[in-house]
Amino acid sequence: MAALLEVKQITKKFSGVTALSEVNLRLEGGKVTALIGENGAGKSTLLKIMSGVYTDYEGQILFRENEVKFSRPKDAQDLGIAIIHQELNLIPYLSVAQNIFLGRELPNVFGFLDKGQMIQKTKVLLERLKLDVEPTALVGSLKVGQQQIVEIAKALLVESEVVFMDEPTSAIGESEVEVLFEIIKKLKAEGKAIVYISHKLDELFALADDFVVLRDGKIVGEGPVSQISRPQLINMMAGREVKITKKTTKNCSDDKMLEVRNLSLANPENSARPLLKDISFELCKGEVLGIYGLMGAGRTELCESLFGLHSKTLDGSLTLDGRDCKFKNPIQAIEAGMALVPEDRKKDGIVPGMSVEKNLSLTVLEKVSKLGFLSDRLHSQLYKKHVSSLKIKSSGADQAINKLSGGNQQKVILGKWIERNPKVLMLDEPTRGIDVNAKSEIYDLISRLSSEGISILVISSEIPEILAISDRILVMSEGQITAEFSSEEATENNIMNACIPEIQHP
Secondary structure, X not given: OOOOEEEEXXXXXXXXXXXXXXXXXXXXXXXXXXXXXXXXXXXXXXXXXXXXXXXXXXXXXXXXXXXXXXXXXXXXXXXXXXXXXXXXXXXXXXXXXXXXXXXXXXXXXXXXXXXXXXXXXXXXXXXHOOOOOOOOOEHHHOOHHHHHHHHHHHHHXXXXXEEEEEOOOXXXXXXXXXXXXXXXXXXXXXXXXXXXXXXXXXXXXXXXXXXXXXXXXEEEEEXXXXXXXXXXXXXXXXXXXXXXXXXXXXXXXXXXXXXXXXXXXXXXXXXXXXXXXXXXXXXXXXXXXXXXXXXXXXHHHHHHHHOOOOHHHEEEEEEEOOEEEOOOOHHHHHHHOEEEEOOOHHHHXXXXXXXXXXXXXXXXXXHHEEOOEEOHHHHXXXXXXXXXXXXXXXXXXXXXXXXXXXXXXXXXXXXXXXXXXXXXXXXXXXXXXXXXXXXXXXHHHHHHHHHOOOEEEEEOOOHHHHHHHOOXXXXXXXXXXXXXXXXXXXXHHHXXXXXXXXXXXX
């Protein structure tokens, strides 16, 4: 069968570092191709070349057997190629409808913007994706998971021949995942070619026809998904055997590091449904406390509240290391010994235009200063320390952090907080969009930090992850804690049962 899209001998370099080397790939209509590899393997780079984001490369792109050369993403869109990016490419100060139609605005008969038609078409798209938000809502007011659905809606606006999906389920809940899978099956039945990137291997085995494995910018394996096992795929990705097992040892003491009592957070949009309601729990020194819940359960709001982000609408009490605290802002929380690795690393975790070295030092400027001036030597020492200990893949200290893979960006964010040696480290979806090997490294890091006495609160949408790293697990639903399990008691079934809200009958 002729390929809809094909790349031949694609090579791409960044600042002398080879991201892709002589990559060949054929995409046929009516098939889902799983593109697999560790963070930094070159997956996103390949997608950006095939969709016109990167225009400077060696090699050929063929669409329906004719060579094409894109000078901008719109050239690829006009040809019938759409991409759902891993890192959200939305403008927060524009509405949902304006983001979806950005660059593809609809004019009326007088040549002016037809806002009504764009809003109506957006409404239909959102209903198709079962996202209950207004087309006129500002994207910046939406949660990360909702923004991810808007990103998907952008790609589905045009009837594309080839659809690239880069970690499309990394920030959405199970019900949204089911909707997306149905759409993928429909696109496949219509003869579209789909490239699907995900580190959730169960998704790949459920959806994909073929697989392609990238490692260090080269294809190291490909074939039908039906002919390979999960362990074989993981070994192929990593170049070695990677095992993730359930946590068996506990580092925590009986000393209470954090005590939360009757924490409630008002909902500015609906006073009858608070974002948090009567949250109470304790976190011991050196303990890893996992928090699980579906999207909208209030997990992120809990971390933000503990970090001083919602002080004006927050009720309840907080005791940190024996001292009563009520943080008015994150600066007070940081100075008291709190740290937060946020869910949205691109928006809240990094300063994109700054170097890796400068991002690592943001929380400890006093450590890289001498006589009141920033020291290049001290910056360099800090960079070398964390690049080595966290295995950050970077071309150099001056490389812009937004040029790193998502997994390496996350390691930089972890590094800047670890350098402060916090009392309580809160991790909101710390492995979202991160490959199996990098996950294993972060799990080991969490275990090491807890053994050093740091108390860790981890939010995750993946039950296997919660089971692998937690000493104790809290389950949240609709802003409340609905269950608590020790690591020995916890199972996938009882966690899922506790996070699904009961239907209230009249």
